Amino acid sequence: MAMFFNIFSLKNLLVLSLALNVSLVLRVLYEKDFEVNNGRFVDNQKDALTTTDSVLSEARATQRARPSMPSSSSTVDSDGGDTIINLDHGDPTMYESFWQQAGDKSTIVIPGWQSMSYFSDAGSLCWFLEPEFAKEIIRLHKTVGNAVTEDHYIVVGTGSTQLYQAVLYALSPQDAVEPLSVVSAAPYYSSYPLITDCLKSGLYKWAGDARSFNKEGPFIELVTSPNNPDGYVRQSVVNKSGGILVHDLAYYWPQYTPIASAANHDIMLFTVSKSTGHAGMRIGWALVKDEEVAKKMVKFVELNTIGVSKDSQLRAAKVLQVVIHSCRYPTSLGSLFDFAAHLMEERWKLLNAAVRQSGLFTLPEFSPGSCSFLNKSFPPQPAFAWLKCQEPMEDCEGFLRSNNIITRSGKHFGVSPQYVRISMLDRDENFYIFVERLSTIHQRQSVQLGETGE
Amino acid sequence: MAMFFNIFSLKNLLVLSLALNVSLVLRVLYEKDFEVNNGRFVDNQKDALTTTDSVLSEARATQRARPSMPSSSSTVDSDGGDTIINLDHGDPTMYESFWQQAGDKSTIVIPGWQSMSYFSDAGSLCWFLEPEFAKEIIRLHKTVGNAVTEDHYIVVGTGSTQLYQAVLYALSPQDAVEPLSVVSAAPYYSSYPLITDCLKSGLYKWAGDARSFNKEGPFIELVTSPNNPDGYVRQSVVNKSGGILVHDLAYYWPQYTPIASAANHDIMLFTVSKSTGHAGMRIGWALVKDEEVAKKMVKFVELNTIGVSKDSQLRAAKVLQVVIHSCRYPTSLGSLFDFAAHLMEERWKLLNAAVRQSGLFTLPEFSPGSCSFLNKSFPPQPAFAWLKCQEPMEDCEGFLRSNNIITRSGKHFGVSPQYVRISMLDRDENFYIFVERLSTIHQRQSVQLGETGE
Numbered sequence: 001m002a003m004f005f006n007i008f009s010l011k012n013l014l015v016l017s018l019a020l021n022v023s024l025v026l027r028v029l030y031e032k033d034f035e036v037n038n039g040r041f042v043d044n045q046k047d048a049l050t051t052t053d054s055v056l057s058e059a060r061a062t063q064r065a066r067p068s069m070p071s072s073s074s075t076v077d078s079d080g081g082d083t084i085i086n087l088d089h090g091d092p093t094m095y096e097s098f099w100q101q102a103g104d105k106s107t108i109v110i111p112g113w114q115s116m117s118y119f120s121d122a123g124s125l126c127w128f129l130e131p132e133f134a135k136e137i138i139r140l141h142k143t144v145g146n147a148v149t150e151d152h153y154i155v156v157g158t159g160s161t162q163l164y165q166a167v168l169y170a171l172s173p174q175d176a177v178e179p180l181s182v183v184s185a186a187p188y189y190s191s192y193p194l195i196t197d198c199l200k201s202g203l204y205k206w207a208g209d210a211r212s213f214n215k216e217g218p219f220i221e222l223v224t225s226p227n228n229p230d231g232y233v234r235q236s237v238v239n240k241s242g243g244i245l246v247h248d249l250a251y252y253w254p255q256y257t258p259i260a261s262a263a264n265h266d267i268m269l270f271t272v273s274k275s276t277g278h279a280g281m282r283i284g285w286a287l288v289k290d291e292e293v294a295k296k297m298v299k300f301v302e303l304n305t306i307g308v309s310k311d312s313q314l315r316a317a318k319v320l321q322v323v324i325h326s327c328r329y330p331t332s333l334g335s336l337f338d339f340a341a342h343l344m345e346e347r348w349k350l351l352n353a354a355v356r357q358s359g360l361f362t363l364p365e366f367s368p369g370s371c372s373f374l375n376k377s378f379p380p381q382p383a384f385a386w387l388k389c390q391e392p393m394e395d396c397e398g399f400l401r402s403n404n405i406i407t408r409s410g411k412h413f414g415v416s417p418q419y420v421r422i423s424m425l426d427r428d429e430n431f432y433i434f435v436e437r438l439s440t441i442h443q444r445q446s447v448q449l450g451e452t453g454e
Numbered sequence: 455m456a457m458f459f460n461i462f463s464l465k466n467l468l469v470l471s472l473a474l475n476v477s478l479v480l481r482v483l484y485e486k487d488f489e490v491n492n493g494r495f496v497d498n499q500k501d502a503l504t505t506t507d508s509v510l511s512e513a514r515a516t517q518r519a520r521p522s523m524p525s526s527s528s529t530v531d532s533d534g535g536d537t538i539i540n541l542d543h544g545d546p547t548m549y550e551s552f553w554q555q556a557g558d559k560s561t562i563v564i565p566g567w568q569s570m571s572y573f574s575d576a577g578s579l580c581w582f583l584e585p586e587f588a589k590e591i592i593r594l595h596k597t598v599g600n601a602v603t604e605d606h607y608i609v610v611g612t613g614s615t616q617l618y619q620a621v622l623y624a625l626s627p628q629d630a631v632e633p634l635s636v637v638s639a640a641p642y643y644s645s646y647p648l649i650t651d652c653l654k655s656g657l658y659k660w661a662g663d664a665r666s667f668n669k670e671g672p673f674i675e676l677v678t679s680p681n682n683p684d685g686y687v688r689q690s691v692v693n694k695s696g697g698i699l700v701h702d703l704a705y706y707w708p709q710y711t712p713i714a715s716a717a718n719h720d721i722m723l724f725t726v727s728k729s730t731g732h733a734g735m736r737i738g739w740a741l742v743k744d745e746e747v748a749k750k751m752v753k754f755v756e757l758n759t760i761g762v763s764k765d766s767q768l769r770a771a772k773v774l775q776v777v778i779h780s781c782r783y784p785t786s787l788g789s790l791f792d793f794a795a796h797l798m799e800e801r802w803k804l805l806n807a808a809v810r811q812s813g814l815f816t817l818p819e820f821s822p823g824s825c826s827f828l829n830k831s832f833p834p835q836p837a838f839a840w841l842k843c844q845e846p847m848e849d850c851e852g853f854l855r856s857n858n859i860i861t862r863s864g865k866h867f868g869v870s871p872q873y874v875r876i877s878m879l880d881r882d883e884n885f886y887i888f889v890e891r892l893s894t895i896h897q898r899q900s901v902q903l904g905e906t907g908e
Contacts (some may be wrong), residue, residue: 075743091573106565111560116553118734161758161759162759202653280765304758314763
């Protein structure tokens with residue numbers, strides 16, 4: 001425990017306790033205020049789980065109280081290890097505190113009569129793309145320098161998940177004798193095979209690990225960079241012709257990885273879920289060089305959902321505006337990317353320390369790289385931890401589950417169940433319970449083994 | 455022209471002209487105000503098409519000015535027949551004026567930190583369904599009396615289009631030897647075959663007109679009632695066992711058809727697009743009796759788009775609240791359904807008169823029915839006109855296109871190109887140009903024929 005107390009000192013715990021009290025008082029006041037001013041119902045949030053400010057409030061004394069929100073993952077309790085910490089999904093709720101502090105300028109107001117039509121811009125290639133949102137996408141990429149928008153069409157989607165399917169539809173010949181193979185180097189994003197094969201499409205078919213792919217003929221290779229689940233920067237691995245590359249750049253933002261240069265690929269996918277934290281909006285965008293591919297993607301979104309929520313696009317435009325402003329005119333809070341990069345850095349330090357303390361796991365090792373946006377050199381600090389259990393443990397997911405930590409097994413990512421993927425983007429209180437539990441899991445395990453006489 | 459002037463009197467035209475001037479002045483004022491107060495960009499609306507109050511403003515003198523909005527369909531011009539009137543889509547923009555008049559109570563305000571998580575209600579079957587929206591759906595059906603919600607699960611979708619695909623996925627066995635047949639009685643909604651077959655799924659396959667379907671084994675029959683495109687009330691037509699019925703009730707609202715009783719089917723689909731006019735929200739809902747079917751539908755939406763925009767669900771909840779309030783405490787404007795039923799009645803009168811005047815077309819004939827919600831008897835007044843060109847014209851869509859009226863040919867609905875589907879839900883100015891042109895099309899045609907010497 002000595003090392004653990006190096007990380008979580010008594011002072012920190014005292015601050016956490018005080019912050020909890022202050023936050024509960026403020027929460028009661030804020031919730032009442034919110035209920036009156038906003039006119040929304042909070043009844044269904046009455047039994048919602050208590051959220052508290054974190055140990056980070058020591059460093060960010062100006063943090064405002066957080067209104068109550070339903071949590072997907074856990075309750076804060078005295079934690080004898082009973083609290084279930086669900087880090088299976090990459091739910092980016094850690095971003096809530098930035099947006100609370102950003103205040104009213106990110107609030108969207110939509111009158112009842114607005115955006116009623118199916119059409120956003122009837123004459124344009126992507127007729128359901130809100131022009132305001134398109135404009136902010138271009139400004140954001142210019143500001144961050146992570147992607148080239150010139151000579152690309154923008155296609156909006158109901159999250160990048162829909163755009164992934166739109167790409168498959170657009171790239172697959174309608175008259176092919178057999179389905180087009182879709183591959184990605186393992187470990188690959190666990191949803192790729194599920195989405196690709198869920199309807200048993202005759203147009204395309206999941207063909208597994210790109211490294212072992214050797215079938216003749218055309219194929220699609222998904223290049224996720226930084227990679228979900230392991231965070232490494234990636235390039236195409238299939239060493240043969242006939243492949244069409246699709247770059248999933250959901251995590252190519254400076255809070256997760258150094259921005260080396262502006263990506264300039266034929267098809268690039270992005271999402272607000274991982275850039276600003278607004279997963280509930282269900283908004284993603286594709287930058288597409290070829291006009292015919294872009295048109296077919298638009299056709300898919302038309303067939304699939306007749307366009308994309310205007311409300312969320314308008315809200316996304318507003319949110320990107322605030323992000324861009326936070327980069328150009330940073331306040332004491334810094335930009336969104338400063339905030340998130342700082343938080344990721346702290347979390348990775350804590351996780352690395354907890355892993356060393358436990359002695360039961362390993363994590364990927366990253367080399368530092370120079371970031372043109374943050375003007376410094378740092379190693380990747382990914383949105384997921386790709387944890388490997390040491391021998392002789394073979395089922396890392398099961399082991400962590402027995403300790404009330406819910407993760408996603410490596411087998412879903414095309415590799416061994418010795419690995420698990422763990423979200424690093426949850427709310428502070430869950431993350432801190434998680435690292436605390438991970439750091440002491442060895443002792444707990446010893447006690448349990450002693451108790452059962454094994 | 456005598457009859458046309460019976461419909462559009464000089465007095466009406468004078469009122470239209472005055473309303474146009476007043477509305478332009480108000481528009482300039484309103485737009486300026488809107489720009490300042492709302493903080494949104496209106497630059498991309500600067501060259502937007504002028505919208506005006508309609509002849510209906512005579513009857514509704516309190517109507518407020520409408521802010522400028524981009525139109526998918528036409529420009530208002532002096533109309534020598536050059537204006538292209540696009541009534542191909544069922545874009546429900548006629549509802550805008552109700553929501554303008556409803557004012558601020560339908561405005562939604564969403565702070566930047568709200569609804570960031572993927573989850574709306576993690577513990578419930580449909581984990582991405584906002585509880586507030588679910589509550590309003592139940593209240594709305596209770597108020598209108600058009601569907602039974604008891605013993606049904608609610609599944610939200612990105613429009614009912616996504617829910618249609620979710621239903622196909624949920625009902626198709628994963629291990630079947632051949633795809634499940636999907637049928638509907640012609641004329642059927644033109645998108646059904648396109649959506650069903652777009653990915654060449656191995657799970658299900660479009661099998662055409664339900665009336666001629668005689669394949670052995672299980673099948674899905676889509677019952678759209680009132681029907682898109684022709685507006686008739688429908689029941690299942692396949693006379694054999696093994697069928698699973700899916701009821702698409704998008705148009706089962708009192709503005710389109712008398713509400714005979716509360717529908718109580720196994721699977722019912724609804725959408726805000728056709729009930730409140732908010733097509734741009736992309737929000738639909740399904741009422742589903744069987745828990746396993748509901749669970750599989752939720753799984754599809756998870757795979758397809760990882761849930762449904764929270765912003766649009768919150769906005770939809772607010773809009774339904776206002777609709778319900780307008781039913782319980784009607785103002786001089788009446789409820790949303792009073793407003794829309796009145797407008798549909800007027801439009802159908804005008805269309806019937808124009809069709810009689812032209813002598814070139816016929817329309818479906820409807821019998822009146824008793825409506826439990828509006829407490830009166832009236833014939834259906836559908837959201838689409840299902841127009842048939844008289845012999846010897848065979849290509850009705852082409853004929854109307856040559857008169858700058860864009861419609862959808864019967865061939866897309868599984869029947870003869872002598873038919874076309876025409877949206878009855880466009881903005882006033884487009885609808886009035888359309889009926890005016892239709893009523894005089896015979897004269898125009900004669901002039902053209904005379905000119906070309908045919």
